[in-house]
Amino acid sequence: MxxxxxxxxxxxxxxxxxxxxxxxxxxxxxxxxxxxxxxxxxxxxxxxxxxxxxxxxxxxxxxxxxxxxxxxxxxxxxxxxxxxxxxxxxxxxxxxxxxxxxxxxxxxxxxxxxxxxxQNARERQLRDEQLLTIGAAAAQLTHDVATPVQSLRLLNEELQECDIELSLKQEFSEHLGKVEASLEQWRDAAEDVRTRRQHNYTVGEIITQLRQLLRIARPDAQVNWQCPERFKTTIISADRTLFPAIANLVINAISAGERSHQLVVSVQLNLTLVDANPQLTIHILDNGDGLSQAQQRKIGKSMALSENGMGIGAVISHATLERLGGQVSWQSTSEGTLTLVLLPVTAYE
Known part of the structure; x- marks a missing residue:
């Protein structure tokens, strides 16, 4: 031409x-x-x-x-x-x-x-529509599970009165308590999102909540938490969806590390200034095979196959952190995949 x-x-x-x-x-x-x-x-x-x-x-x-x-x-x-x-x-x-x-x-x-x-607006709209569908399905599933859990609670009370081995009754009660706690947390998170209610969490509380979630989801994984003591009093304003969003990213890193048979994930927390605004940075580094350039561009922004541990969980976490004013990005390094999370800080010393 x-x-x-x-x-x-x-x-x-x-x-x-x-x-x-x-x-x-x-x-x-x-x-x-x-x-x-x-x-x-x-x-x-x-x-x-x-x-x-x-x-x-x-x-x-x-x-x-x-x-x-x-x-x-x-x-x-x-x-x-x-x-x-x-x-x-x-x-x-x-x-x-x-x-x-x-x-x-x-x-x-x-x-x-x-x-x-x-084009970006269209992609976000498509992603939001997909997430809305997934959220509606999750809400319906949680509602359907609530009734059987109540029945199990009644059965557990009868089981405690029976003359059966103590360890079995205690184990059953613990697992049932975990299910009930998860349902209660989901209801609280849904109420926070509906009313746009946020809470002030310290970094120490966030780490504790994440450890509890990972202890339930992946008790076999070794996660190396690194956070200076002076940053544990830093306050982040967010709702309860923050914890599963970050936990999903850590679980994805654990799944990626499984391919190299090294279930060690390093999580580093630090405080940085971005445009004069303090932000909490979370580095999640796995020992996996890394991501290609095409995967780095698509991950977290559109639905993808979850064979490598980077599927719908990454999209939900990306959308949740964006709604809370944060950012998440993925980079391939010589050691594996680095997931970088930025969260706005409300108060710090």
């Missing part, structure tokens, strides 16, 4: 040269090719079209004297007045070409940014 436009420019300049040369007022119509170039071509090729157009205008000064049948205009073309007129025409063409090029480049860039923003 660039070559075709350059050929059109050459033919247009030849046509102008046979019809008065630089004095032909229709030479300004050659600016149309610059507009077409910036609309259809990348900036580099569009600049080539601009340079060819300017060179064609400069060549108009001496081109008529070289063409057959135009030698009679040579003396007139080389006169001082005509030369000044020709230079003025060329200068005006260059200025007009520069203005058009800059304007078209700016408008095209703004258009691309608008398209990108619209």
């Amino acid at each position: 660039c070559l075709a436009l350059c050929l059109d420019i050459v033919l247009g300049n030849l046509l102008v040269a046979f019809n008065g040369g630089i004095s032909n007022p229709f030479t300004s119509l050659l600016l149309i090719f610059i507009v077409i170039a910036f609309l259809l071509l990348p900036p580099t090729f569009a600049l080539i079209v601009v340079l060819i157009s300017i060179l064609g205008q400069v060549a108009q000064i001496g081109l008529p004297s070289l063409l057959p049948g135009q030698q009679s205009h040579t003396a007139h073309a080389l006169s001082d007045e005509m030369l000044k007129h020709a230079m003025g025409m060329v200068s005006g063409f260059v200025i007009a070409a520069a203005i058009i090029a800059l304007s078209m480049y700016y408008l095209k860039r703004q258009w691309f940014q608008s398209e990108k923003a619209l």
Whole structure:
């Protein structure tokens, strides 16, 4: 396309040269090719079209004297007045070409940014619709589970009165208590989201809650928690969905580490300043195989297969942390995959 436009420019300049040369007022119509170039071509090729157009205008000064049948205009073309007129025409063409090029480049860039923003909005809307469907299914499932749990509670009370081995009764009661606690936590989290209610949690409390969740979900995993004592009093404002969101990321890291048979996950907490605003940074590093560039771009933003431990859990965690004003990103390192979580800090010492 660039070559075709350059050929059109050459033919247009030849046509102008046979019809008065630089004095032909229709030479300004050659600016149309610059507009077409910036609309259809990348900036580099569009600049080539601009340079060819300017060179064609400069060549108009001496081109008529070289063409057959135009030698009679040579003396007139080389006169001082005509030369000044020709230079003025060329200068005006260059200025007009520069203005058009800059304007078209700016408008095209703004258009691309608008398209990108619209595409991101569509992806977020699709993700939110999918999460809404998953949330509705989870709410229905939790409601359906609540009734059998109540029945199990009655059976457990009768079991405690029976003359059975003590360890069996205690184990059954503990597991039932965990299920009831999970249901109660879900109800509290749902109420926080519905009423937009937030609580102040210290970093120490967050670590304790995460350890309890992981002790239930993955009791076999080894998680190395690293947090300086001076940061444990830092306060984060969030609702109860913060804990499962971070726990999902740690569980994903544990699943990724399983492929290398090393169930050790390092979680580091630190305090940084981002644009003069303090933020809590959480580094979750696993010993897995890492992520490809395509996976790094898609993870957490769209639904993906969860064969590598990075599926719906990553999307839910990403959306939850965004709603709480935080950010989450993934990077591949020589040691595995680094999950970086940023949370806004409410108060710190």
